[in-house]
Amino acid sequence: MKDILMNENSASKTVTAAMLAIGDELLSGRTRDKNIGHLASALTLQGIDLKEVRIVSDEQEDIVAAVNALRSRYDYVFTSGGIGPTHDDITADAIAVAFGVSIDHDSRAMKMLSEHYASREIEFTTARQRMARIPDTADLIPNTVSIAPGFILENVHVMAGVPSVFQAMLEAVLPTLEGGSKMLSASIDCSYGEGTIGDGLGEIQKQHPNTSIGSYPKFDGKTYSTQIVIRSRAQDDIDRAVVDVRKMLEALNK
Amino acid sequence: MKDILMNENSASKTVTAAMLAIGDELLSGRTRDKNIGHLASALTLQGIDLKEVRIVSDEQEDIVAAVNALRSRYDYVFTSGGIGPTHDDITADAIAVAFGVSIDHDSRAMKMLSEHYASREIEFTTARQRMARIPDTADLIPNTVSIAPGFILENVHVMAGVPSVFQAMLEAVLPTLEGGSKMLSASIDCSYGEGTIGDGLGEIQKQHPNTSIGSYPKFDGKTYSTQIVIRSRAQDDIDRAVVDVRKMLEALNK
Numbered sequence: 467m468k469d470i471l472m473n474e475n476s477a478s479k480t481v482t483a484a485m486l487a488i489g490d491e492l493l494s495g496r497t498r499d500k501n502i503g504h505l506a507s508a509l510t511l512q513g514i515d516l517k518e519v520r521i522v523s524d525e526q527e528d529i530v531a532a533v534n535a536l537r538s539r540y541d542y543v544f545t546s547g548g549i550g551p552t553h554d555d556i557t558a559d560a561i562a563v564a565f566g567v568s569i570d571h572d573s574r575a576m577k578m579l580s581e582h583y584a585s586r587e588i589e590f591t592t593a594r595q596r597m598a599r600i601p602d603t604a605d606l607i608p609n610t611v612s613i614a615p616g617f618i619l620e621n622v623h624v625m626a627g628v629p630s631v632f633q634a635m636l637e638a639v640l641p642t643l644e645g646g647s648k649m650l651s652a653s654i655d656c657s658y659g660e661g662t663i664g665d666g667l668g669e670i671q672k673q674h675p676n677t678s679i680g681s682y683p684k685f686d687g688k689t690y691s692t693q694i695v696i697r698s699r700a701q702d703d704i705d706r707a708v709v710d711v712r713k714m715l716e717a718l719n720k
Numbered sequence: 721m722k723d724i725l726m727n728e729n730s731a732s733k734t735v736t737a738a739m740l741a742i743g744d745e746l747l748s749g750r751t752r753d754k755n756i757g758h759l760a761s762a763l764t765l766q767g768i769d770l771k772e773v774r775i776v777s778d779e780q781e782d783i784v785a786a787v788n789a790l791r792s793r794y795d796y797v798f799t800s801g802g803i804g805p806t807h808d809d810i811t812a813d814a815i816a817v818a819f820g821v822s823i824d825h826d827s828r829a830m831k832m833l834s835e836h837y838a839s840r841e842i843e844f845t846t847a848r849q850r851m852a853r854i855p856d857t858a859d860l861i862p863n864t865v866s867i868a869p870g871f872i873l874e875n876v877h878v879m880a881g882v883p884s885v886f887q888a889m890l891e892a893v894l895p896t897l898e899g900g901s902k903m904l905s906a907s908i909d910c911s912y913g914e915g916t917i918g919d920g921l922g923e924i925q926k927q928h929p930n931t932s933i934g935s936y937p938k939f940d941g942k943t944y945s946t947q948i949v950i951r952s953r954a955q956d957d958i959d960r961a962v963v964d965v966r967k968m969l970e971a972l973n974k
Contacts, residue, residue, distance in 0.1 A: 490932070490934055491949075492773075493760055493769075494903070495757055495758075495763075496936070497936065499756070502746075502752075502753070503753070505749075506746070506749035507748075508749075510748050510749050516748070516749075517747065517776075518775065518776055518777075518782070519747065519773075520772065520773065520774050520775075521772065523772075528771075550914050550918075552917075552918040552921055553918070553921060553925050553933075554933065554934050591915055591918065591919050592919050593917075593918020593922065596918065597915075612944075628937055649748070660806050660847065661805045661842070661848035661851075662845065663847075664805040664807070664848070665845050665846050665847045667806055667807065668847065671808075680744055680745060680808050681806045682751065683882055684882075685865070685866065695750065697744075
């Protein structure tokens with residue numbers, strides 16, 4: 467894990483993250499992912515920059531390669547999927563391989579799950595016990611929806627793929643994360659297409675190097691409109707760029 | 721590009737693909753991607769296995785690294801986003817860097833776009849001309865929605881991020897792709913949670929190694945149900961596994 471406190475004394479602190487969504491069903495089109503957008507919004511609110519997302523299939527080699535590539539590069543990694551009770555849920559074992567640690571039924575998770583199923587008079591099958599397999603030294607992530615926990619190993623947060631469970635786990639994890647300086651933004655909608663505002667906007671970007679100006683075209687089947695978004699960690703920088711964008715749009719209106 | 725015809729005479733042919741979605745807005749949560757699921761479904765229908773998806777921001781270094789990692793590993797790569805007229809549309813330039821080729825205003829694209837704008841009495845601004853920047857030796861992908869073309873460089877297909885345009889470009893590209901043996905599937909819904917069927921399903925998977933059996937939990941806020949999906953390139957293999965899955969479910973019903 468990079469030392470994210472290193473530049474704490476400077477004006478702004480950048481904390482980065484990556485997501486790894488795991489599951490054949492996401493790549494076959496059977497399931498449309500709902501976790502990426504949720505994580506992206508939650509991290510943005512906390513001042514953490516989601517820098518990269520990968521989706522891979524339920525194959526150990528692919529999961530290991532992706533986790534190792536991402537965990538060395540970003541402050542935090544979040545995974546979704548593959549921690550259920552069936553044979554195709556191989557994420558926990560793959561994470562153990564990626565970290566080179568052993569994995570077995572975790573006593574905390576076994577207790578939690580056996581009590582849960584006992585109270586509901588549901589058999590604690592070998593399959594259900596599979597959900598207690600946790601890599602050595604990992605901390606557990608509570609799951610208020612369906613009990614079976616996620617886990618944290620160093621900077622990697624391993625969470626469920628079912629959106630309601632992913633969201634519950636993320637809610638438990640968010641307060642433990644070191645947030646960065648929040649990225650602020652201002653958004654201006656205009657009825658011009660990008661081709662009309664592009665030259666002016668490029669000039670404004672050059673004049674406001676401390677901001678990141680994005681333009682997002684919308685197309686309703688007939689005409690284009692554009693949302694202009696100005697991002698920075700300093701409100702002053704945003705305000706100054708907004709003035710220039712408004713000037714440009716007013717000039718086009720004439 | 722790997723020689724995807726190599727095993728044409730064998731019983732089944734595997735063709736692989738990866739997608740690279742490009743755009744800060746996807747990583748900030750501002751925009752929820754709609755292209756990954758669309759591409760996944762379209763490729764699956766054509767017998768092409770989408771093996772990996774990455775989402776990166778509008779930063780040249782990240783785009784170059786991702787494109788080069790993916791294009792050497794998979795038969796086809798599809799990108800979305802970053803080919804519009806504004807300063808933050810840097811995909812075409814990044815692709816040129818990735819391939820080590822030059823990039824300039826392409827005469828075919830310039831003609832196409834200048835005629836389009838002239839016919840609508842819209843100024844062909846420097847920004848709009850930016851959409852004619854195409855890496856050397858690339859083929860164009862027609863865009864029936866908004867004219868500005870995508871392009872193909874070796875096995876990399878560069879397409880727009882606006883979903884309606886992405887879909888139109890993909891429609892133009894699909895007939896040019898070498899499809900593989902189609903992945904077939906059978907789907908069985910059951911009212912049991914994964915914990916109940918997990919042990920039996922794992923056994924069935926072992927007995928049917930030529931199939932890939934997935935189980936996809938659904939949670940309605942109170943109880944779990946499961947969709948069991950059996951995939952193979954041979955219908956016979958699927959049919960035999962389906963028999964065993966139905967037997968298992970019937971035994972649970974007793």
